[in-house]
Amino acid sequence: xxxxxxxxxxxxxxxxxxxxxxxxxxxxxxxxxxxxxxxxxxxxxxxxxxxxxxxxxxxxxxxxxxxxxxxxxxxxxxxxxxxxxxxxxxxxxxxxxxxxxxxxxxxxxxxxxxxxxxxxxxxxxxxxxxxxxxxxxxxxxxxxxxxxxxxxxxxxxxxxxxxxxxxxxxxxxxxxxxxxxxxxxxxxxxxxxxxxxxxxxxxxxxxxxxxxxxxxxxxxxxxxxxxxxxxxxxxxxxxxxxxxxxxxxxxxxxxxxxxxxxxxxxxxxxxxxxxxxxxxxxxxxxxxxxxxxxxxxxxxxxxxxxxxxxxxxxxxxxxxxxxxxxxxxxxxxxxxxxxxxxxxxxxxxxxxxxxxxxxxxxxxxxxxxxxxxxxxxxxx
Amino acid sequence: xxxxxxxxxxxxxxxxxxxxxxxxxxxxxxxxxxxxxxxxxxxxxxxxxxxxxxxxxxxxxxxxxxxxxxxxxxxxxxxxxxxxxxxxxxxxxxxxxxxxxxxxxxxxxxxxxxxxxxxxxxxxxxxxxxxxxxxxxxxxxxxxxxxxxxxxxxxx
Numbered sequence: 001x002x003x004x005x006x007x008x009x010x011x012x013x014x015x016x017x018x019x020x021x022x023x024x025x026x027x028x029x030x031x032x033x034x035x036x037x038x039x040x041x042x043x044x045x046x047x048x049x050x051x052x053x054x055x056x057x058x059x060x061x062x063x064x065x066x067x068x069x070x071x072x073x074x075x076x077x078x079x080x081x082x083x084x085x086x087x088x089x090x091x092x093x094x095x096x097x098x099x100x101x102x103x104x105x106x107x108x109x110x111x112x113x114x115x116x117x118x119x120x121x122x123x124x125x126x127x128x129x130x131x132x133x134x135x136x137x138x139x140x141x142x143x144x145x146x147x148x149x150x151x152x153x154x155x156x157x158x159x160x161x162x163x164x165x166x167x168x169x170x171x172x173x174x175x176x177x178x179x180x181x182x183x184x185x186x187x188x189x190x191x192x193x194x195x196x197x198x199x200x201x202x203x204x205x206x207x208x209x210x211x212x213x214x215x216x217x218x219x220x221x222x223x224x225x226x227x228x229x230x231x232x233x234x235x236x237x238x239x240x241x242x243x244x245x246x247x248x249x250x251x252x253x254x255x256x257x258x259x260x261x262x263x264x265x266x267x268x269x270x271x272x273x274x275x276x277x278x279x280x281x282x283x284x285x286x287x288x289x290x291x292x293x294x295x296x297x298x299x300x301x302x303x304x305x306x307x308x309x310x311x312x313x314x315x316x317x318x319x320x321x322x323x324x325x326x327x328x329x330x331x332x333x334x335x336x337x338x339x340x341x342x343x344x345x346x347x348x349x350x351x352x353x354x355x356x357x358x359x360x361x362x363x364x365x366x367x368x369x370x371x372x373x374x375x376x377x378x379x380x
Numbered sequence: 381x382x383x384x385x386x387x388x389x390x391x392x393x394x395x396x397x398x399x400x401x402x403x404x405x406x407x408x409x410x411x412x413x414x415x416x417x418x419x420x421x422x423x424x425x426x427x428x429x430x431x432x433x434x435x436x437x438x439x440x441x442x443x444x445x446x447x448x449x450x451x452x453x454x455x456x457x458x459x460x461x462x463x464x465x466x467x468x469x470x471x472x473x474x475x476x477x478x479x480x481x482x483x484x485x486x487x488x489x490x491x492x493x494x495x496x497x498x499x500x501x502x503x504x505x506x507x508x509x510x511x512x513x514x515x516x517x518x519x520x521x522x523x524x525x526x527x528x529x530x531x532x533x534x535x536x
Binding site: 240243244245246247248249250253254256275291294295296297299304305306309310312313314316317341342345346349350363364367368369371372375376377379 | 444445448449452453454465466472475476478479480481482483484485486487488490491492493499500501502529530532533534536
């Protein structure tokens with residue numbers, strides 16, 4: 001059997017076809033449960049659900065352009081330290097897969113215990129915009145239109161989240177199985193591609209009809225990546241210009257209220273207790289007065305810029321650009337723009353790309369005897 | 381308790397040049413550079429008085445946030461100094477420090493903090509003269525650069 005198969009779509013409903021795939025997976029002895037986005041009541045989009053009863057799959061919808069949280073953390077919880085009862089088949093977006101790879105490197109989860117399935121991702125709406133997208137009409141039809149447009153344009157007056165519009169990884173090569181949507185007619189059929197030996201094993205067992213690669217998906221993917229990479233570079237330029245000095249950075253972050261939601265939503269900020277929530281930042285009254293005296297005034301709460309720069313130092317090398325930081329911000333601070341822009345530099349500096357390869361160690365967890373001589377003025 | 385006030389009270393210090401006295405925070409390791417600083421002191425070597433030493437057990441424990449905090453609080457520069465490669469008391473802490481400084485040198489200049497305001501050096505325990513020379517040349521370099529912006533900004 002080859003590594004590409006076709007998923008037949010009946011009645012123009014690709015979601016039903018993917019639900020059927022979930023049912024088949026649950027029927028496999030090796031799979032203990034399926035972790036899949038499931039529709040919430042109303043027009044609130046989807047949240048991951050851990051499903052063991054096939055009947056509960058009726059509302060599963062891994063194709064909905066709703067991305068309320070990064071599911072990598074959920075899968076980390078389900079796989080950390082090993083499972084006795086088989087694999088968890090997890091439907092993740094490409095950025096969630098890459099975040100999960102980063103978490104596995106940090107021993108927060110395990111690839112061994114997961115079968116990762118990732119559908120091509122045209123993007124998703126922010127939590128604030130999703131209800132507008134869903135509107136009052138037929139959700140299934142809106143979704144198929146969205147898939148067909150590969151996320152381009154606006155839907156009921158809203159566009160996909162900025163993080164998605166500048167995403168250069170709309171498909172996953174790290175997942176065990178990929179669901180091919182790009183370049184297909186989603187109301188007629190989708191592709192299933194195996195990327196790993198585990199994926200191939202399951203594909204054989206699913207007994208789907210084999211197809212020959214016509215190059216349509218690669219071509220569509222290439223075009224989308226080119227568009228989004230160009231948008232990404234424009235975003236980098238804008239953000240760099242806006243934050244080129246401390247005054248600019250202060251202005252950029254001015255709306256921040258130190259709620260630290262960005263940190264909570266960040267899939268790779270995995271510390272159980274962030275230092276910014278500890279006693280270290282429980283300053284004494286005399287310290288505040290002293291700081292105020294130094295400059296004549298002190299913004300309260302303090303440490304806003306300090307928090308963001310420190311978080312950049314702590315996690316930018318692991319940033320996968322999922323945009324959940326911006327999604328979680330209650331005050332519209334363009335957190336994702338800042339973090340992706342800086343992460344591009346820090347990851348380049350260490351020739352690292354977050355989520356690319358499970359075997360590449362996080363840059364700050366390793367060192368070499370001779371490297372970065374420029375840091376110490378040419379002395380090694 | 382009194383906080384170390386790094387913002388000078390005299391007006392003239394905002395002008396780069398001879399009257400500007402930089403405040404430099406140095407994170408030095410207990411086993412090498414701190415010992416070298418001690419040696420430079422007891423040997424009465426001439427050193428600029430602009431450096432405030434923070435004695436760490438190892439440069440490998442200098443979290444990026446210490447450097448960021450110092451620079452945001454108005455320190456004109458930060459020196460991190462430890463054992464020569466291969467000499468770390470904890471085997472490899474200085475190699476880890478080098479990666480962290482590399483990281484900070486990627487991030488801070490993006491926000492207009494001159495890369496020269498952060499320096500990593502290796503100064504062994506017996507190198508008191510080397511420590512004094514490092515301090516003196518670093519102070520001269522920062523005097524040339526002038527005061528850091530964060531001193532006068534009503535920073536958030």
